[in-house]
Structure formats: C-alpha cells, structure tokens
Amino acid sequence: MTIKPITYFDNNATTQVSQGVLEAMLPFYRESYGNPSSMHHFGGNLSLQIAQAREQVAALIGAESTEVVFTSCGSEGNNSAIRSALSNNSSRRRIITTAVEHPCVLNVAKQLQSEGYDHVVIGVDGDGQLDLGQLEEALKVPTALVSTMAANNETGVVFPLEAIGQLVKTAGALWHVDAVQLAGKAPIDLRSLPVDLLTLSAHKIHGPKGVGALYVRRATRFQPWLLGGHQERGRRAGTENVAGLVGFGQAAEEAKEAIENDVIAQVAKLRNRLEQGLLARIPDCVVNGGGTTRLGNTSNIGFKYIEGEAILFSLDSHGICASSGSACTSGSLEASHVLRAMAIPYSVLHGSIRFSLSRFSTDEQVDLTLQVMPEIVDRLRQLSPFSDDDVSWLQQMELAPNP
Amino acid sequence: MWNYSEKVLQLFHNPINQGSFKPSDDPTTAIAVGEVGSIACGDALRLHLQIEVAEDRILDARFQTFGCTSAIASSSALTELVKGLTLDQALQVTNGEIADYLGGLPEAKMHCSVMGQEALEAAIFNYRGIEREELHEDEGALICKCFAITDSKIRKVIAENGLRSAEQVTAYLKAGGGCGSCLVAIDKILEESNPKSDGPPQAPLVVRLQQIDAVIEQDIRPYLKADGGDIQVCGLVGDELHVQLRGNCSTCSSSSDTLRYAVEARLRERLESNLRVVQVP
Incomplete structure (x- = not known):
C-alpha cells in the first residue's frame, strides 16, 4: 500500500505541533533537563522559562500571569475547576451546565449528582445555540457554579459569553468556561469578561499533548485537586513539565499572532x-x-x-x-x-x-x-x-x- | 479506529450483490424481501432473495444497507453465503457464520452479523407469510428499551454465540448500549443462560494456554502441516481462543470449516467445552 499524503481536517481533535514549538521544547529534553524546584542553578534557573511560558499563555487570554495554573490537560482543568468551585460554596449544592459540554464536564456533573448535588442541564436549539431564557430561569434558584463551553468541539458553535456572564454574575454564581476549542481560534479577553475559571489545552493550538492551563481569577478561592508539593503556588502539585510548558507558551504566542495577523x-x-x-x-x-x-x-x-x-x-x-x-x-x-x-x-x-x-x-x-x-x-x-x-x-x- | 479484516475492507470497498431485483413475470421464481434495523439506530438492512419456487431454493440475493463499514461488508457476505441454499438450510445460517466468512469481526461490531441473520429470517418468514412475532410467542419482556430488544432475542444470541458478559451482549445486539438501565436485567439473563458448573474452577490462563498448545502440537498441527498449513495461537480472552491460520490454511476456502471442525471441536473435546476458536487477522 502506498502512503498517501495526509489531509488533516481533524484539528478539533488535536493539532500538529508547530516547528517553532518543537524547536522551543527540544533544549529542555536534551540539555536543560533539571527540576525547577532544585537548589542549584542548573535546575532552579528553569523557573525563569516557566515564568515566561506563563506570561505567554496569560497574554493569549488577557490574564495576569499569576492567574494561570498549569495542568496536564483540558480534562484536568475542567475537573479541578468544578471541584474547587463547589467546595468553596458549600451552602449552594447546585451546578448548571449545558447539554453539549465535553464528557469531562458532564461526567463530573453526573458524579456530583450521585454525591447529592443538583445538576441542571440547559438545552440548545436546532443550531446548537444556548437557550439563554432557560439559563435565566434556572439561575432563579441559588446556584454554586455555571459551567459552559466557549465553543463546541463538534459543531464549532460559539456561545454568547457576554450574555451568559451577565446572567451568571447577576445571580451571584461562579462561572467556569471551557475554552479549549475557542482559544487560539478567536480572541478572548478576560479583562472584560467576568469569568472566574477558564480551561485551556495546549494540543488544540499546535502545542504538545499532556499540557493545559486553568485560569483562576485573582482572589478566587481555589482548592487544589492534586496535592503534593508547592508547585503552581500550591494550586497544582507535581514536578513541572518544563518542555511542555515552554511549548505551550510558544504555541500561545504563535496563536495570538495568528489571530492578530x-x-x-x-x-x-x-x-x-x-x-x-x-x-x-x-x-x-x-x-x-x-x-x-x-x-x-x-x-x-x-x-x-x-x-x-x-x-x-x-x-x-x-x-x-x-x-x-x-x-x-x-x-x-x-x-x-x-x-x-x-x-x-x-x-x-x-x-x-x-x-x-x-x-x-x-x-x-x-x-x-x-x-x-x-x-x-x-x-x-x-x-x-x-x-x-x-x-x-x-x-x-x-x-x-x-x- | 476499528481493526477490520482484509475481507471486511475488501467487501466494503467493492461490495458484491448490492442493489435489488427487477420485478419479473416468471412464475417459477419469486422475490422475498426482509427489512431490519432503523435509521434511528444507525444501521438498517433490506435483503432481497430471488427464490426458485419449486425447489424452495435461493437462486440469488441482493442487499441495500445503511450502516458502517462492517454492516456493509456483513450484508455482502450474507448474500454470498445464502446463494444456492434451500430456505430451510438458510434458516440454519447463524451470525457466527457471517462473521467467520469475513475472517472475524471486532467484538463491538458483531451486531452487524446479527443484523444479517435477522434480515435473512425476516425475508424467509415474509415469503412464507409468517409473522415474525408469532414465532416468538414467549417474548413478553422488552429488555432494552433504547434499541427495542427482547429477552428471547438476547437468550438466542447468548446461546448461539456462547456469550458470557453483558458487554458481549451489547456488542452483539446493542442491548444495554444506550442508557444502560437494562444491564442488570441482562446480567440476570446471562446467569440463567449460563448456569454455574459444578466442575472444578477454571485453571489459570498460563496453564490453559499450555494445555491448548499441547493439544495443538499433538493432535492438530500434524494434520494441518500434512496439507501445507499451520496454526498460530495469538491469545485467549475469556473462552475465546484467537488464532491465525498459516501457509495453505490461510488461503484455503474451507478454512472456517477447518477452524470449527478440526480445531475447535478437538479442543472442546479434549479441554474446555465452552472454548470458541476465532480467527484474527
């Protein structure tokens, strides 16, 4: 069988790592392989590289770098965001999602239901667009968290984030946005959008697999999901995936340029x-x-x-x-x-x-x-x-x- | 990505016997049609049989299929399998024979072969003027509401294919694959269909494989080698022994007979009566 050139039209599943990303990553496997937590320059200096990657990712979404917590993937971001939001609001045992969320949101919500939470599902119309009236109605009952996608992975339908944000904030709930598909494909500016938590993934924007980020708005209480060392300011333990984070940073910068140009x-x-x-x-x-x-x-x-x-x-x-x-x-x-x-x-x-x-x-x-x-x-x-x-x-x- | 056999891919890309028959005035032949599945469930088959009235025999067959790669290949395989059979013989064709003809199907796709068998039954019953429901008078209980599957159908497929788990029932019939509410009911049917044996507990996998190897070496391989063939054991999953036929056997047209009668029957007789031998690509 002859090998045909690949026509890759499955970029919502994953993307090719760009040349720039790959080149940025390789030195951190070949030469600078230290642990950023080490008490020697060989490892310790890597925290500068991580800081730069954090700034690059923050810049893509209009955030401050301290608001970016690196994770291992989009699913981790969504799981930890939802768990943290609910543990901070123990009097409100109710979560609202849409019907078209990724399974890593819907299955967490299903699990929460078995733990006694109410899970309210907001439907979509024939075009996959969110029913805002239904959301407004659902928010009349005190709700801990609303979790919505920014854009849908299957249809690409983009939800009206400003309108959703207004409803959620009027109701006094926390708002989590799964922006894995939107990021890098359209501008996001968290300075003007009242999102509390927002999930990103590197491999959807020509970065490496196994790297993601969770945006946590300044002053939002965050309960870590993965416990251990002091990494990520105590919000996510585990030795940093240095090459992966550098690759994510580079991918975010390239994505921002692609949007601007x-x-x-x-x-x-x-x-x-x-x-x-x-x-x-x-x-x-x-x-x-x-x-x-x-x-x-x-x-x-x-x-x-x-x-x-x-x-x-x-x-x-x-x-x-x-x-x-x-x-x-x-x-x-x-x-x-x-x-x-x-x-x-x-x-x-x-x-x-x-x-x-x-x-x-x-x-x-x-x-x-x-x-x-x-x-x-x-x-x-x-x-x-x-x-x-x-x-x-x-x-x-x-x-x-x-x- | 599904791992399909060469035969499945061949019949998907170049199906044999697609289409239907033109109505004919010839009184010595008749056309029978069987429809199963629905577009809602994601697969459907309309089978057309051309029947020689005097002999009660299938002269030719055609298919129209809405479905995935293996549904199309299974339908095409079915039309080849039934040509020349009397209607009574055709009613004996099992879904396992369709899968064997295809060189095996991934377990999660076995329901495609079951659909073929059902369409065949439907076409013959239509021709004979029998309501299919009448034949299953005892089928009271609808078990899987998502895919409309009754307990009698589940019992039949469990028995014909030696199924052991609810996951297998889902792979063969889709039952339990929707909302999952009926999985407990399927477990119960499995328990009734597979009464626990009083015999000794099953030996560990390694021991079972050693025993199987010994029987193959002594009683099976010499015969295959005499015909220029060979057999290779690939693994044992539950009661399913995965093998590859080599040399002349791999291209032999009667390789599924070889598996069933020479290999499976002998291993069952010597070792485990539940063992099923499956050819893997």
Whole structure:
C-alpha cells in the first residue's frame, strides 16, 4: 500500500505541533533537563522559562500571569475547576451546565449528582445555540457554579459569553468556561469578561499533548485537586513539565499572532470554500450549526441517508482525516450527545462529518476533498435503502435512544 | 479506529450483490424481501432473495444497507453465503457464520452479523407469510428499551454465540448500549443462560494456554502441516481462543470449516467445552 499524503481536517481533535514549538521544547529534553524546584542553578534557573511560558499563555487570554495554573490537560482543568468551585460554596449544592459540554464536564456533573448535588442541564436549539431564557430561569434558584463551553468541539458553535456572564454574575454564581476549542481560534479577553475559571489545552493550538492551563481569577478561592508539593503556588502539585510548558507558551504566542495577523480569517475562508463547495456538489446535505455563530475552522455537515463511519473509512483511503458523530464512531452505541441535543433528525445525524481545519490547511487539501467527497457519498447512497424522508422506516423514531 | 479484516475492507470497498431485483413475470421464481434495523439506530438492512419456487431454493440475493463499514461488508457476505441454499438450510445460517466468512469481526461490531441473520429470517418468514412475532410467542419482556430488544432475542444470541458478559451482549445486539438501565436485567439473563458448573474452577490462563498448545502440537498441527498449513495461537480472552491460520490454511476456502471442525471441536473435546476458536487477522 502506498502512503498517501495526509489531509488533516481533524484539528478539533488535536493539532500538529508547530516547528517553532518543537524547536522551543527540544533544549529542555536534551540539555536543560533539571527540576525547577532544585537548589542549584542548573535546575532552579528553569523557573525563569516557566515564568515566561506563563506570561505567554496569560497574554493569549488577557490574564495576569499569576492567574494561570498549569495542568496536564483540558480534562484536568475542567475537573479541578468544578471541584474547587463547589467546595468553596458549600451552602449552594447546585451546578448548571449545558447539554453539549465535553464528557469531562458532564461526567463530573453526573458524579456530583450521585454525591447529592443538583445538576441542571440547559438545552440548545436546532443550531446548537444556548437557550439563554432557560439559563435565566434556572439561575432563579441559588446556584454554586455555571459551567459552559466557549465553543463546541463538534459543531464549532460559539456561545454568547457576554450574555451568559451577565446572567451568571447577576445571580451571584461562579462561572467556569471551557475554552479549549475557542482559544487560539478567536480572541478572548478576560479583562472584560467576568469569568472566574477558564480551561485551556495546549494540543488544540499546535502545542504538545499532556499540557493545559486553568485560569483562576485573582482572589478566587481555589482548592487544589492534586496535592503534593508547592508547585503552581500550591494550586497544582507535581514536578513541572518544563518542555511542555515552554511549548505551550510558544504555541500561545504563535496563536495570538495568528489571530492578530488575520491568519485565522484565512482559515475561515478556506473552511467556507470547503463547506460551500461540498453543499454545491452534493445534494441532501445540511450544515449542523450553520445558522449561528461558529468557529472559523469547523464545518459539521450531515450527509443524509448514509452512515458516518463508512464515510470516514472511505475518506481515510484518500488520506483525508475527519471525524463523525455517528453511533458507530462514538465508541458507544449512541450517536453524539451534541447532535442529539440539537434534535437533528437521525437521517442527518448518523451521516454527520466534522471537518476541522487549521492554519496549516491548504487549498490543495480542500480541492482533494471536494474532488473525492461526491463520489464517496454517491457510492454509499447507492448502497443505502434510504433515499428520501418519507419511507416508513424513517417514521420509527420511537425506537431511537433518547438523549 | 476499528481493526477490520482484509475481507471486511475488501467487501466494503467493492461490495458484491448490492442493489435489488427487477420485478419479473416468471412464475417459477419469486422475490422475498426482509427489512431490519432503523435509521434511528444507525444501521438498517433490506435483503432481497430471488427464490426458485419449486425447489424452495435461493437462486440469488441482493442487499441495500445503511450502516458502517462492517454492516456493509456483513450484508455482502450474507448474500454470498445464502446463494444456492434451500430456505430451510438458510434458516440454519447463524451470525457466527457471517462473521467467520469475513475472517472475524471486532467484538463491538458483531451486531452487524446479527443484523444479517435477522434480515435473512425476516425475508424467509415474509415469503412464507409468517409473522415474525408469532414465532416468538414467549417474548413478553422488552429488555432494552433504547434499541427495542427482547429477552428471547438476547437468550438466542447468548446461546448461539456462547456469550458470557453483558458487554458481549451489547456488542452483539446493542442491548444495554444506550442508557444502560437494562444491564442488570441482562446480567440476570446471562446467569440463567449460563448456569454455574459444578466442575472444578477454571485453571489459570498460563496453564490453559499450555494445555491448548499441547493439544495443538499433538493432535492438530500434524494434520494441518500434512496439507501445507499451520496454526498460530495469538491469545485467549475469556473462552475465546484467537488464532491465525498459516501457509495453505490461510488461503484455503474451507478454512472456517477447518477452524470449527478440526480445531475447535478437538479442543472442546479434549479441554474446555465452552472454548470458541476465532480467527484474527
């Protein structure tokens, strides 16, 4: 089998480490491998590098460097943020999330429910946009924490952060934002947004895997989740992943430049060409979340009457990497909770493919996808027993797993 | 990423017998159609059989499938397997034979082979004018509400495939894979279907593998080698022995017979009556 060049359109899953990031990291494996907590210059001097990385990450989100706590990943950030927020507010045993959060938020909330907390879930509309009225209503009961994403990983839908912040702060609750997908793809300025806790991850912005950060607003009480040494001002123990943190810092700086220099706008142009090209060439497809504000890099398209895994396998044979919300690709037997929360019909939902681009995506890669996708969809549709919405099978919706 | 066999990928990329039959005026043949699954569940199969009326025999078969890679490959495999069989013979085809034809399926995808078997049953019952529900009069209880799976269906698949855990039942039938509320009920059905044996407790894995190796060395390998083939044990998972056939056996058209009759039957007879032998890619 010949190895095909890779068309990587799965950047919401993870990204390529940039050349600049890799070069910034290597010296901290090869030469300067010390422990920053050591009482010698060889190790101790590394705290300067970490301080610089902290400033670079803080600059990406308009924070002060003391407000940045480094973690091992986005999931750790979300877990520790939620646990800390609740332990600081023992009289209010109630947490609000949206229906489309990442599993590392929803599963924590589920666990909290078994510990006696109330978990209130705010729904989304057919475009995946948050129901602000429902949030306002839910906030009438004293609530410890509201946890919302900034942008959704599957659809790229961006939530109205200013409006959410206003509601949350009026109600006197703490606000945690999972900004793993938004950071680096759109500007965030925490000087003008009343967020208390905010999660970031390095590998979604061309940094290394295994590194993340949690923003903790100054004067917010923070209960550490991982106990041990005094690292991160006592807020997160464990020897610093020096090379990883330096890589994250560099990635944050490059992402900030990409936003300021309109590189991100170029990515959006490429995404639009891909999306509009697919819609023009292929009948019976729908952009999920297409009617509201979205990240510029993400396109989630439902190709009706065919199944996502079969599309992904076909794309894979052309070296094209994407992902799907269909049941067969989810690792469980249920289709994506995000698309189900949007009440997308099953004929669209199971054939939904997410293309997520980055600043390394090219016109040639879009051309290739536009070239092969119509054939793939056509072939699978010829195999399918479904071809319109009226067949009797499609009416058997009561057999569907409910979200 | 699923680890599919070459045969699955081959039948996915180049399926055999896709489509349907044109209506014909020939009174000596008839078309039977079986539909299972739904678009809501994420896979559905419409199977078409062309039947020679006088002989009650399947002349040809076609499929239309909405589903993943292995659902499409399983459907195509099914159409090849049933050609030439009488309807009575076709009713004996199990989901295991479909999986074997494909060189095995990942366990989490076994439900694709079950869907094939069900469509075959549905098509034949349709042709014979039998309501499928009538045949399962005792199926009172709907166990899995998410995927609409009854206890009789669960019992059948447990028995046919020697299933031991609720996770396996989910992989074969999807039952329990939705909200998970019925997992306790599935555990109970498993308990009833697999009564605890009074025999001695199972030996440790290493000992079992040594015993299996000894039987293969003495009683199986010599016969395979005589035909220019060989067998390699890859691992033992529960009661499932994973093997690879080598040399002539790997390309032999009767390799699934070899596995079932020469390898599995002998190991069952000599060692563990629950052992299942599965060919892995």
